[in-house]
Amino acid sequence: xxxxxxxxxxxxxxxxxxxxxxxxxxxxxxxxxxxxxxxxxxxxxxxxxxxxxxxxxxxxxxxxxxxxxxxxxxxxxxxxxxxxxxxxxxxxxxxxxxxxxxxxxxxxxxxxxxxxxxxxxxxxxxxxxxxxxxxxxxxxxxxxxxxxxxxxxxxxxxxxxxxxxxxxxxxxxxxxxxxxxxxxxxxxxxxxxxxxxxxxxxxxxxxxxxxxxxxxxxxxxxxxxxxxxxxxxxxxxxxxxxxxxxxxxxxxxxxxxxxxxxxxxxxxxxxxxxxxxxxxxxxxxxxxxxxxxx
Amino acid sequence: xxxxxxxxxxxxxxxxxxxxxxxxxxxxxxxxxxxxxxxxxxxxxxxxxxxxxxxxxxxxxxxxxxxxxxxxxxxxxxxxxxxxxxxxxxxxxxxxxxxxxxxxxxxxxxxxxxxxxxxxxxxxxxxxxxxxxxxxxxxxxxxxxxxxxxxxxxxxxxxxxxxxxxxxxxxxxxxxxxxxxxxxxxxxxxxxxxxxxxxxxxxxxxxxxxxxxxxxxxxxxxxxxxxxxxxxxxxxxxxxxxxxxxxxxxxxxxxxxxxxxxxxxxxxxxxxxxxxxxxxxxxxxxxxxxxxxx
Numbered sequence: 001x002x003x004x005x006x007x008x009x010x011x012x013x014x015x016x017x018x019x020x021x022x023x024x025x026x027x028x029x030x031x032x033x034x035x036x037x038x039x040x041x042x043x044x045x046x047x048x049x050x051x052x053x054x055x056x057x058x059x060x061x062x063x064x065x066x067x068x069x070x071x072x073x074x075x076x077x078x079x080x081x082x083x084x085x086x087x088x089x090x091x092x093x094x095x096x097x098x099x100x101x102x103x104x105x106x107x108x109x110x111x112x113x114x115x116x117x118x119x120x121x122x123x124x125x126x127x128x129x130x131x132x133x134x135x136x137x138x139x140x141x142x143x144x145x146x147x148x149x150x151x152x153x154x155x156x157x158x159x160x161x162x163x164x165x166x167x168x169x170x171x172x173x174x175x176x177x178x179x180x181x182x183x184x185x186x187x188x189x190x191x192x193x194x195x196x197x198x199x200x201x202x203x204x205x206x207x208x209x210x211x212x213x214x215x216x217x218x219x220x221x222x223x224x225x226x227x228x229x230x231x232x233x234x235x236x237x238x239x240x241x242x243x244x245x246x247x248x249x250x251x252x253x254x255x256x257x258x259x260x261x262x263x264x265x266x267x268x269x270x271x272x273x274x275x276x277x278x279x280x281x282x283x284x285x286x287x288x289x290x291x292x293x294x
Numbered sequence: 295x296x297x298x299x300x301x302x303x304x305x306x307x308x309x310x311x312x313x314x315x316x317x318x319x320x321x322x323x324x325x326x327x328x329x330x331x332x333x334x335x336x337x338x339x340x341x342x343x344x345x346x347x348x349x350x351x352x353x354x355x356x357x358x359x360x361x362x363x364x365x366x367x368x369x370x371x372x373x374x375x376x377x378x379x380x381x382x383x384x385x386x387x388x389x390x391x392x393x394x395x396x397x398x399x400x401x402x403x404x405x406x407x408x409x410x411x412x413x414x415x416x417x418x419x420x421x422x423x424x425x426x427x428x429x430x431x432x433x434x435x436x437x438x439x440x441x442x443x444x445x446x447x448x449x450x451x452x453x454x455x456x457x458x459x460x461x462x463x464x465x466x467x468x469x470x471x472x473x474x475x476x477x478x479x480x481x482x483x484x485x486x487x488x489x490x491x492x493x494x495x496x497x498x499x500x501x502x503x504x505x506x507x508x509x510x511x512x513x514x515x516x517x518x519x520x521x522x523x524x525x526x527x528x529x530x531x532x533x534x535x536x537x538x539x540x541x542x543x544x545x546x547x548x549x550x551x552x553x554x555x556x557x558x559x560x561x562x563x564x565x566x567x568x569x570x571x572x573x574x575x576x577x578x579x580x581x582x583x584x585x586x587x588x
Binding site: 030033035208251287289290292 | 461462468517520522544545546547548549551553560563567568571576577578579580582
């Protein structure tokens with residue numbers, strides 16, 4: 001009989017985070033095979049068994065130990081006071097590599113202009129505990145009721161205000177809702193069950209996955225940079241380059257010039273490349289990265 | 295009058311092989327534009343005429359001399375019985391998920407346990423010749439019927455068994471079928487014909503293309519890895535690196551650290567990066583490769 005392989009059960013976000021999470025796994029070097037019709041997802045790593053769940057369910061299933069690890073939202077961890085090992089925040093939302101927000105919104109025509117006007121009103125919320133804390137902080141008393149996703153279409157009939165996740169704000173606009181305040185930023189987060197974490201094999205497997213996903217995620221924000229600089233430029237060049245990673249400086253054969261290789265945040269390159277050019281550097285080459293593990 | 299330019303007529307497979315083929319051509323340095331409709335593709339090489347055709351037909355057109363070069367699978371090359379010559383294989387490494395597998399399947403409760411039990415039975419398939427060859431090899435006489443698609447729904451009413459492509463086996467399972475034999479593992483091939491081989495200009499053009507395409511296939515499967523390691527750990531780390539290519543080791547100017555650059559297979563990084571990190575390497579950076587020409 002074939003030997004049973006050790007596996008970790010992994011909660012893969014099947015809701016609005018699905019596409020971006022698949023992109024992240026692919027960037028980390030996994031082949032992802034999604035069978036939409038039968039709600040099944042496989043990766044080419046037999047030791048990680050993926051199950052598609054909602055991000056909200058994943059938080060609870062990981063806490064209960066139904067699955068060993070998974071990707072959920074920081075807002076759910078906070079709201080349900082979920083007791084899990086929090087590994088890495090992966091910073092993306094549906095369709096972009098930036099974090100989403102939890103916002104308080106009211107109908108465009110509503111007389112509610114600030115949080116103070118919520119006194120005595122009814123708020124539908126995807127994250128009731130976070131909402132209650134928020135109200136407490138502003139010394140406002142209101143009824144907070146949990147709502148299923150999506151909250152936007154329910155608001156006109158069922159409440160005065162809504163606390164919902166948003167990325168582009170398009171759904172809010174479609175339902176004529178106006179954002180009153182941002183409660184928090186929320187990020188996808190890789191979490192592990194506390195008992196699974198005690199198992200050495202599982203722990204290493206989950207740590208490795210976290211390292212590779214975060215490495216792939218970081219690589220999207222960084223580029224490789226290669227350039228040539230002469231001896232007398234080196235001091236100024238090293239000052240311009242960020243110290244995130246020690247630049248690799250090697251001597252070019254038979255010349256008074258050096259080859260410098262490093263990684264730089266993409267956004268900083270707009271300023272750095274012109275500066276390097278001004279110093280006199282030549283052969284400046286920027287190239288894409290797959291993973292950055294510092 | 296301007297001399298008429300020689301052209302190579304190339305067949306690109308439509309359907310499941312299309313994306314992979316276009317990706318490999320792009321990495322090889324050729325941009326191919328696919329119009330919404332029509333089968334005439336634009337390629338940024340004036341010496342190539344490019345057609346989008348079903349992979350089932352490409353071997354036939356090459357065999358007849360209507361195309362000089364094309365891409366298809368082993369399955370359709372064998373099925374067509376066309377007189378074609380293999381230039382090279384375009385799957386460099388084994389792809390576990392996307393490998394094309396032709397299997398013989400029967401209903402779960404069927405009395406057919408092996409190919410021998412097929413004597414006098416009916417088999418539905420899209421690849422009639424493939425199945426006939428298989429039966430001949432096993433000295434079994436059975437009726438092979440062409441199926442226009444959705445072959446898995448044919449048994450038990452319309453056939454006793456089927457031969458079809460499977461990836462995960464999910465669709466077979468859903469139709470209550472079990473696999474009793476694998477008849478072919480099909481790979482992607484670049485193929486040509488005898489007359490193109492005898493034309494000096496075409497032969498050379500095909501060889502160049504083959505070199506670039508194979509380089510691109512290898513490039514897709516591999517990556518480059520760079521990291522820093524202290525002098526004490528250098529030897530221990532070097533023992534760990536894959537033997538794909540000897541690493542480049544450079545001393546970092548003014549420090550007791552070394553910079554190591556090496557190549558490895560994409561999948562190997564999953565094991566390698568966590569291992570290197572645990573052994574004390576720093577600033578691990580992975581970047582993609584486009585072509586490798588050994």
